Amino acid sequence: SPATMINHLDDPVLIGRVAWTPEDGHSSGSAMSLRTALRTSSNRAAVRLLLHVGIARTVRYAKTMGIGDVPSVPSLALGSGEVTLQAMTAAYAAFANHGLVPRPTLIRRVEDRDGHVLYASQETPVRAIRDTTAFLMSTMLADVVNAGTGAGARRLGFTLQAAGKTGTTNDFNDAWFIGYTPKLVTGVWVGFDEPRMILPNGFAAEVAVPVWAKFMKVATRNDRPEWLEMPSGVVTVKVCRLSGLLATEACKNGEVINGATGQIDRRSTVYTEYFARGTEPTAYCEAHQTQGVRVAGLLGAEEKPPAPYVDLKAIAPPGDAAEHRIAPAPTGTSGTVELIENPSTAMNTTKKRGFWSKVFRWTVKDRPNQPEPQRPPPSPPSKKPSGR
Template structure:
């Protein structure tokens, strides 16, 4: 590896990450004078697609929102000006991480729009609020502890007693309440109130333990607002954690170096996949099925209009002030995460959700990552069963049900009763039994449904 000017270098954020690792392990003399030969995990086609899409899509957002400070405008003013802080910029930024979830190999990594202007690597260094992109961890804990995608929870006004003694009332994005909703539909449409109720029912420590085991290393605040994604995380750890779903419950350690040789060809180190099963294949597949609904009739449905037609699962994330936009999603074999926002927290613009700002970049990157891969369905493990259910009640469908669908369940969690609403004699559906928010001031861990 020889010294190279970064403006002439491929994948500068990725290569700087490699350089820092080699410097810590072998020392600068060995890097620049010893003649190391480094084999990395980078897929240059995916990397180019990520860099091109990030710049093109963010430029379009700058034009759409008519920012006073854009990358182009600030670049023209900075020519010949004194050096400034290279950690933060004043214009719209973004980051991309794409990985192979089975091996942990990083296929592409973009830490910002211009390394020469800012060498701060937003893909691995920036801690930001993920918004609803955190919700899958709540639903994972629920599925793993006896809930099913068809369980019904009431999307109705609720207040919780916060740790400071004040009441907290979560609101939905559209300020509306939907009444009875299934867990699947609540996740697909990113409804906040059911997520908060579910977090309270499960217990904060239970949910955070799932997030940690799946790869979240950032500190998570033990508060019910965690349901809305208020605790900051980093893009690389969130992307890696979603990779657990894509890899049938197995977490792999992210890696960016395949092999290092000295100038004589002696192998100094060689990567080996480190893997650990942290979820059952049944829970992972059930969550994947639920997040497929995000694409089919949820917040990421626009991905289909953008041209991405392969089976996929994922989740949007948007902070309540539109300052952070996320999308993390996957297909069998590839998981990609995208973040968009400003370094100094400010509003991206009205309606700048994860679907509007981050999802189009994700589509571009995944189109490149899958261009030589035939579209395939997610594998179904033997411990998952399917049933025809009534979409209104979440119970087994009978011939009178007007809307039905095939639903997947962890074996043993499937409904056993038939719909009794579409017979003309029963009441409308209510919450699944034992899912009422009673005793909301009690420690949440005491109300876990097993």
Template sequence: MGSRIPGMGRIALVICIDGVVIIPALALLWLLNDLPQIPSDLGTLSRQTGINIYADSGELLYTFNKSIEQVSIHEISPWFVQAIIATEDLDFYRHHGVSLKAIVGAALENMRHFRRARGGSTITQQIVKNTLLTREKTIARKIKEALLALQLESMYQLEFGAKAKEKLLELYVNGSFFGTNAYGVEDAAQVYFGKPAANLTLRESAVLAGLPNAPSALNPLRGEVQKPSGRTQHVLRRMVRAGYISRAEYEDALKDSLVFRGKKRKQNRTPYFVETIKDEIAQRWGRSALSFGALDIRTTLDLQMQQGAERAVTNGLSDLDRRLGFMPYEMAAELNRERYVQSALICMDPATGYVKAMVGGRDIFVSYYNRATTSRRQPGSGFKPIVYLAGIAANLISPVSLFMDEPKTYRINRQNWTPRNFKNQYLGQTTVAWALTKSANSTSVQIVQHISPERVVDMAERLGIRSKMGPYPSIALGASEVTLLELAAAYGTIANYGYKVEPTFVKSIEDPGGRVLYRHRVQPIPAVSPSDAYIMIQMMRNVVNRGTGRILRRMGYDAPVAGKTGTTNDNSDAWFTGFTPDLVTSVWVGFDTRKGDRRLVSKKTGRQITGGSGAAPIWTAFMKAVNPATTDMSFWKPPNVRTVEIDPFTGEAIDSSMQPDSTRVLLRVALDTDGQPNTQLEIDAFRRTLPDTLDDY
């Protein structure tokens, strides 16, 4: 038995040796097989037609990633060339694509600072990263980058011989992004300093050479005029260390005056929309497409609607500034503008999901944060239609179902919870339809108790909400956070008679040759039945005509509208989301942070600014401009649904032939063919089964 052990040991040793050799070899083969192809025509790497973004009408909105003019190394200031080499790749003329010295040096410096203080990529590796790879930070990507850099250097050596390095450097400086939509050093020199790249001074060269590392964060227009930034000083010190400039020249450069007199670029008319398009490109093709891509993108944007949205938001926020006690926004210092009330708006076609207009905030130059697509906030009562629809779709409630709207206390996690109505005003005995019209919190919680929170979560997901939601009783009051886009999409599913479509900002993408790379296809998915959706639409129309959204009518908007207001209990968020037969629009107003005294409360009156008084006026101003009422505008009614007039407190049918009573409140509701208004017997039966005021949940 013992004699067999050495043999087994030799086998194990052979397996280990084979593993050491074979596994890395297989990994290398996989990486080589997965490597992007460097084009045989190396000139295609430098030909940049840019990314052109068009409105739905075909009008050009914005162009980026486009080098205005390519220049040779001999047409660039020597100061700039030396600054780039000293800063980015001191061994550029000595390595063959990868520098082990730079990698080791970067690793040691990063270990010394306990953070990523310096990268080890050569200029050739940066070209590869920008043109051929994604920006993901993985070991596999770094290995691919190194392999491709070695291949690229070899190809340039074969193509250009002694001028290979010169051509690689030209490719890098002509394709780098310098911020302010400037691509390439010639473009950057004109944009920032109004001069050719050949005439850049030492300090100007140092400023520009420091930008490709982080062009937005290092934007020199934000403080470089007063004194050299830390980045500029870093570039100059590297030039001293490399022997390109003397200490005296370094000191003179720091004292040199800097004047920005660049050419004014065409302004981005739809900045939040463009940034959203950039995100979509990055998700599909990687971040490298944003730096070196060449695409023609046809968006869903309606430019006239976008302009109407921006006017409505700007005017609405000016009014809110006044009510909240802020000085006019235009007069405020830039640092103070971050404290001002914000708003977001999104408008889409419910049948296609095409986003027609979007405002992500009041000023992208103060905050890039897109409150329409990224910010998750509590929608408050704006979530109630989803709660009610969950009950209707499960056939557990109808518009005439009866509840007792009164203070009720629930035992949750061994603590009492008593949800309150706005201003502590309760309806008493009420129908479901009237409770939604008046946004009664107590009834909404009772509905969730009756149908289960899990059904509400399921309905939210079916309608298109992707944010994580907990099946808790507070979901009845919109305590789970959603984005503005998600809520608009959910309402859009109702407006589309129960068919969900994915919201999209892009219709099609083509390459410069006209080849279609992507075309959006509308794919409706049934979420709820058309009859249930229409029943909900009619209930939400009552909100606008008789309830918390009636400000739309007071402001003169007469189109058929279904919608719902939403306001959070801490006065930090106010919403209105509503739709006509053509468009669904959602508006949010509030503060980016809930810290301190930033609340939606009128400084003069002390009254809460609600969804009805804060967000709905913006919604109305926008919709009046882009979707005015017409005689043929109406919601389609499914054949298996009928509308009846009821008493909102009992659910009894009101006979139109009866003598009219001016004191009696009437409410129009939709019922399916099996649904009936309440009879007196049903009303009496409900009253006999009223529960105690303390319920366990």
């Protein structure tokens, strides 16, 4: 669920005998909820989630959603595979289309001058995920647009309810943003046909999101402000941000430390979360009991409470982590988790390609009279977080 806590974010993972800690710009705690991880584009949380779901299962879902063959490696969570812009945009359409993936078509209908339909596309969408899953994903991706790495769309004046996700390669050669409203999904890729750096620190938030926002403002100017209807299989529950568990009265009275100023404020950590019916938590928050909890990184603007508080240096993991099947690191491994046996397979990735090579699916080997470039020894890849 969006409230599920992803733990051990500071711990490396083992690829064969190599310890790998993905690059990340998030160091305020060793755990965060799935909702927060997606909003902040946390690479480490993405890798942990992939391990939890399973690489083989993820690859099967990718095929079902039309993405095609992707490498069965841990760095798949960071975009180490190859996919065309068309395929990725169609896959995101499943979130706006109740879990159904449409088959992309360039021509929807052909009419003669009298309005008679000569041809109409009759492609049948494919069920890829449940409608409840699609809705939960949309609520999280909406956070990305409203307050995350895609928030630049709001600053540029796009006001309709929307959801989406940024993506930036670690060499700044590729910047993506796929976003949608209930009526339209649009994908943007920025890069060069011959792969090279777009610009230093060329995060998708700064180069892809503005393109998307300006296009969507025009394309949706006549659309009504509406959002996706909540399926009957989704329920809402008040939970605590720190634990992902049912909120208590104590969760409404916690100290938070402003990381920039050091000021201590009081703030509630209670919010309303969406769950697929039957997956909502049944246990109450264990981080907040009779005393308040002091947490770094959350901002507040109220008076400092006089009562004594318990200090927490990291976000507390959920008390029912076992129910979420997010296991702690095995004992004797110094906090690492064994992934797969073959490090050369795990760290094998293909160089990102330019736009036309993505569309026509050719590589350097397919081009005449061009030698294959020499590559440095493989190392665990990672994606720069597109948080700017």
